[in-house]
Amino acid sequence: MSPQLRALLGLVLLVSVVAVWFGLRGGDTDVAKIGDPSQHPSVDGKGPLRLADSKECEECHPQVYAEWKGSHHEFAWRNPEPRRKDLSDNFKNKDCIPCHAPRPLIEVGWGARALERQTRRDDGVNCFTCHRYKNVVAAPHELTAAAADAPCNPVTWAPIRTMTLCAPCHDQHKVNQDWLQTRYAADGPDRKDCNDCHMPVTPGPGTKGVDRPEHRGHGFPGGHDAEFLKTSATLRARFVGPDEDWMAAVKDLTGRDDLPKLERGAPFDGKTLLLIEVKNTGVGHNLPADERHRAVDLEIQLEDRGRVVMPELRLARFRNPYRSEFDAVNPFSDHAWEVIPLDVKNENIALLTHQVRVPPEFRPVRKVYYPKSTQLVAGESRLVWMALPRFGGRVRLRLYYKLNPFLANDRAVVTNERWLDVPR
Numbered sequence: 001m002s003p004q005l006r007a008l009l010g011l012v013l014l015v016s017v018v019a020v021w022f023g024l025r026g027g028d029t030d031v032a033k034i035g036d037p038s039q040h041p042s043v044d045g046k047g048p049l050r051l052a053d054s055k056e057c058e059e060c061h062p063q064v065y066a067e068w069k070g071s072h073h074e075f076a077w078r079n080p081e082p083r084r085k086d087l088s089d090n091f092k093n094k095d096c097i098p099c100h101a102p103r104p105l106i107e108v109g110w111g112a113r114a115l116e117r118q119t120r121r122d123d124g125v126n127c128f129t130c131h132r133y134k135n136v137v138a139a140p141h142e143l144t145a146a147a148a149d150a151p152c153n154p155v156t157w158a159p160i161r162t163m164t165l166c167a168p169c170h171d172q173h174k175v176n177q178d179w180l181q182t183r184y185a186a187d188g189p190d191r192k193d194c195n196d197c198h199m200p201v202t203p204g205p206g207t208k209g210v211d212r213p214e215h216r217g218h219g220f221p222g223g224h225d226a227e228f229l230k231t232s233a234t235l236r237a238r239f240v241g242p243d244e245d246w247m248a249a250v251k252d253l254t255g256r257d258d259l260p261k262l263e264r265g266a267p268f269d270g271k272t273l274l275l276i277e278v279k280n281t282g283v284g285h286n287l288p289a290d291e292r293h294r295a296v297d298l299e300i301q302l303e304d305r306g307r308v309v310m311p312e313l314r315l316a317r318f319r320n321p322y323r324s325e326f327d328a329v330n331p332f333s334d335h336a337w338e339v340i341p342l343d344v345k346n347e348n349i350a351l352l353t354h355q356v357r358v359p360p361e362f363r364p365v366r367k368v369y370y371p372k373s374t375q376l377v378a379g380e381s382r383l384v385w386m387a388l389p390r391f392g393g394r395v396r397l398r399l400y401y402k403l404n405p406f407l408a409n410d411r412a413v414v415t416n417e418r419w420l421d422v423p424r
């Protein structure tokens with residue numbers, strides 16, 4: 001091989017390594033380079049790691065251990081959901097093992113794809129997955145004198161706090177990529193990374209006997225935490241009279257003054273309209289996140305003196321459909337600001353709505369990874385309006401979070417609820 005060719009191949013290799021690295025690194029600037037041992041936690045001057053089981057961490061890190069024990073990281077291998085026959089069939093599908101029972105990530109290659117573990121699979125995503133490197137554990141803090149005798153051999157290593165830790169497992173459905181496009185990933189007062197929301201600061205020290213007032217929680221709240229889910233979205237609604245200035249009402253509800261003129265719609269001439277906004281105000285990525293197992297539904301019900309006069313009707317569904325849902329289409333893809341008439345119905349009722357996708361104020365034009373997805377990107381809202389059948393009662397609006405799209409409403413979490421009296 002000529003020296004020029006060798007130099008060229010070397011350059012190509014370097015460029016691809018850098019490209020892979022930038023693809024996975026999660027937007028951080030201070031992370032170690034793949035395969036450069038000098039950038040990994042120092043293992044010098046530390047004896048062998050005499051701990052093999054996450055249970056052994058409990059004695060000195062009781063709070064952290066208890067939080068992790070109740071988390072879906074700990075549950076990742078035993079969880080019956082991925083084990084379902086139609087999914088991994090008890091992990092007979094080996095492709096499903098690497099992230100649900102992973103080896104220590106820093107060892108596998110910082111930022112690289114997770115690899116499956118052979119031992120203690122029942123522990124799922126365990127302490128070693130995230131912290132272990134050879135004979136030491138990577139620590140987020142400057143350590144105290146107590147660290148010298150600790151059997152876990154802690155070594156301060158700042159990159160553990162970066163999103164490069166989460167991305168290898170959580171970017172399969174582009175959660176990290178979604179986050180990178182939000183105001184939360186930009187430097188400034190709004191900055192919030194995965195851990196700011198998913199590892200909330202919790203009272204009590206992370207290590208027994210060490211004088212720290214608080215620690216980062218290891219419960220990783222997400223789709224299984226009803227209180228956490230309630231921080232996801234805002235649901236607002238108001239009636240708009242037939243003679244009211246339509247755009248003034250829209251601006252009043254949304255608080256946005258950058259909206260183009262939205263047509264009220266001829267079918268609604270001379271009618272009082274119910275105008276609803278659902279906005280992703282608390283999620284640092286698409287709502288619902290990540291897996292295609294989740295769905296968020298906006299539903300309306302009408303009541304008169306305690307009697308249901310119109311049973312629940314779904315006005316909108318926010319979701320990234322399974323590949324198998326061939327008939328699913330996204331009426332909104334590339335139609336930002338375009339008002340779309342939708343006839344929503346169940347067996348007994350049909351209700352004409354007009355809907356529009358309102359892009360976020362921060363970076364309104366962004367990459368959409370899944371054209372069929374109706375997920376709400378961070379900061380985005382959906383506006384829905386309609387004329388109601390004539391009656392004098394009350395309207396109940398609800399936003400439901402569903403762990404899977406087939407769940408009935410009474411098995412879902414109500415994240416938001418609004419009641420409005422219908423104007424006479």
Ligand code: HEC
Nearest residue numbers: 051057060127137139140141143144146147150152154207
């Ligand atoms: C006998 C007590 C003991 C056991 C058992 C133990 N540790 Fe530690 N660990 C410590 C001490 C002491 C420190 C130092 C804390 C400091 O200086 O802030 C520490 C620090 C850490 C840190 C860094 C904490 C920080 O604030 O930056 C991590 C991570 C850690 N240990 C993980 C583990 C894991 C994982 C296990 C189980 C495999 C484990 N430890 C078992 C005593 C222990």
Ligand code: HEC
Nearest residue numbers: 079081082087088095096098099168169170172289290291
């Ligand atoms: C690249 C890493 C990765 C691989 C490979 C992987 N998963 Fe997962 N899985 C995840 C992550 C991360 C989550 C959590 C995301 C969420 O809950 O939204 C998850 C969550 C799930 C859930 C939801 C669990 C619940 O309780 O709702 C199911 C089901 C699941 N995975 C099934 C599978 C199946 C089946 C396979 C193999 C075809 C697989 N996974 C392969 C990373 C992975």
Ligand code: HEC
Nearest residue numbers: 072076079099100102165166169194198220221222223224
């Ligand atoms: C080695 C792979 C891996 C890494 C690294 C990882 N996770 Fe996970 N995470 C998973 C899997 C797998 C699940 C789902 C387990 C299940 O429900 O079966 C999950 C679940 C979650 C959930 C959802 C919990 C729930 O109740 O549904 C959140 C939130 C989460 N992870 C956040 C994070 C954050 C933040 C980081 C980085 C600090 C991180 N994860 C690192 C694999 C990983």
Ligand code: HEC
Nearest residue numbers: 057061064065068125126127130140160161195206215216
């Ligand atoms: C999914 C990855 C993940 C898993 C699993 C995990 N940790 Fe951590 N841990 C982290 C990250 C990230 C931080 C640093 C968070 C920060 O400060 O930004 C951390 C911080 C810590 C700290 C310091 C806490 C503080 O703020 O004072 C201790 C101690 C610790 N981990 C021990 C453990 C133990 C013990 C286990 C198992 C029971 C465990 N970790 C499991 C990712 C993980």
Ligand code: HEC
Nearest residue numbers: 170176179192193194197222223232283284287288289290
């Ligand atoms: C501003 C707060 C915030 C930030 C930043 C954030 N999240 Fe979330 N995340 C949420 C909320 C709230 C939910 C629940 C609603 C949902 O599923 O979208 C959630 C849901 C999730 C879930 C879904 C759990 C499930 O059971 O389906 C995963 C996984 C997750 N986040 C991972 C991440 C990762 C990885 C990052 C960083 C790249 C991140 N999040 C950044 C607030 C945040």
